[in-house]
Amino acid sequence: MLVEEIMNTNVITLSPRASIAEALHLLQKHRIRHIPIINDQNHVVGIVSDRDVRDASPSILDRDADQLVLQNEIQTIMTRQVVTVHPLDFVEEIARIFYDEEFASVPVVQNNQLVGIVTEKDMLYTLIQLTGTHVQGSQIEVKVPHIPGMIPKVTSLFGKRNMNIISVLVYPFYDDPNYKILVFRVQTMNPNPVIQELREAGYELMWPNNIPEPKV
Template sequence: MLVKDIMKKEIVTLSPDATVSDALQLLQQHNIRHIPVINQEKRVLGIVSDRDVRDASPSILDDEINKEVLSRSIQDIMSKPVVTTHPYEFFEEVATIFYQREFACLPVVKNHQLVGMITEKDMLYAFIQLTGTHSPSTQLEIKVPDRIGVLSDVCQYFTNRNIKIVSVYSYPDPIEPEYKVLVFRIQTMNPMPVVNDFQQTEYQILYPYREDQDEI
């Protein structure tokens, strides 16, 4: 999945000559948390968040100081330089940036121009789509040896039962590094026939039997 498939294309922006008051009004009006600051060529100069506005605002009890703060240039409080991504970047790569840098959003830039915005919420929705949890399905977790061809072998059991695979992903087994766990979402309301098939193999069904294992 690419960034262009999940990014928002309709973006609220600010010009560099905008004020803190302008930013506050847009944040409240559109119920958003971040606004990119761009010039006439749509190049990203900075980004301002609701937190930036809050940190810049003094006590609400002092009207005179508030007027002075709200009239300040947005350039005084915006974050810069801005880390950006590209519309043809992979979702997984961007997820790593969000995790490592603890970002809440990323402007999407193509040919040095702002073309979109991707947020934590967009990333979460993409994950839901990738895992297939948005569609009616049943989940199976299967512990398998980490070797070439194991995914193809496991999928054959679903084919034999004429069961459609909605999604599949894997993660390392937390205890035995020579194993991994395959997580399938399959389009069937009764997984027991194929579960019974796996019980006759070297592969171990973890879920729906996970609750039978030792408690953490």
Template sequence: MLVEEIMKKDVMTLQAHNTINEALNLLNEHHIRHIPIVNEHDSVIGIISDRDIRDAAPSTLEETQNQETLNHEVKTIMTSPVITVHPLDFIEEMASIFYEHEIACVPVTKENRIVGIVTEKDLLYTLIQLTGIHEQSSQIEVKVPNKAGMLPEVTQIIGNRKINISSVFIYPYKGDQKQKIIVLRIQTMNPMPLIDELKNKGYEVLWPNIPGLSQ
């Protein structure tokens, strides 16, 4: 899946000369948490968050304290330079950027101009959709040797039962590169006949591990 498929295209932006008070009003009006700062060519030169503004704004308990701060330009509190992604980047690559840089938002740019924005909430929602967990389904985890052809073998058994597969994930078994876990979300609320068949064919089903089924 590409970034352009999940990004928000209606992006609220400000320029460096806008005030912190203007940024605060924009956050409150549109219920957003991040504002990219752009130049006259719509190139991203900085970004500010609601936390940046909270840290800069005067305390509500002391109304006369540093009120002038709200009139300062946003360039005094913005983060720069800014990490950006391209609309044709894969969301897996973007997820790695979120994790490695511990950020909560990335502007999306094309030809050095802002065209969208993605937040950690957008990314998390997308990943939830990709797992198929939002659908009525069951999850099965099967441990297999890490060799070619194992996934088709397992999915063949599922296909023979005319069961649709919502999603598939594969990861190493406890760090052992010789074993893999195939995680399948299938569109049936009664996976027990399938689990029984998988076990009868010699597969180790880790989840659900239901007592009484064939070993």
């Protein structure tokens, strides 16, 4: 899946010369956490978060606080080194950026122009789509040797029963490189027949049963 398929193209932005008060208003009005800062050529020159604005704002508990600080330009508090992604980047790859950098959103740039933004919520929704958990069904987890051809061998048992596979994921088996876990989400509320066939074929099911304790 590509970034362009999940990004929000209706991006709330500000000029570097906008005030902190304007940023605070937009963050609250649109219930967003980040605002890209762009120049007159639509180039991303910075980004400001709700935390940046909150830290720069006077405390509501301090009656003597200087409210004029809210009139300072947003460029005085924005982050200037902005990590961006491209519309044709793979979602699975930029997920690593979110994890490693602990970002809540990333601007999407093409030809130096801001064209969209991807947020944590977009990433979580995409994960739901990729795993098929938005579709009612059953989950089956099978431990298999980590060798070529295992996925078609296992899926052939589902095919014999004309069972629709919603998604297939491959997980590591703890720290053992010799095995993998195949996770199938199937569109049926009664997976027992295929589960029985998997057992009879000699496959070890991690779910719905036979869940081992982690190795110490």
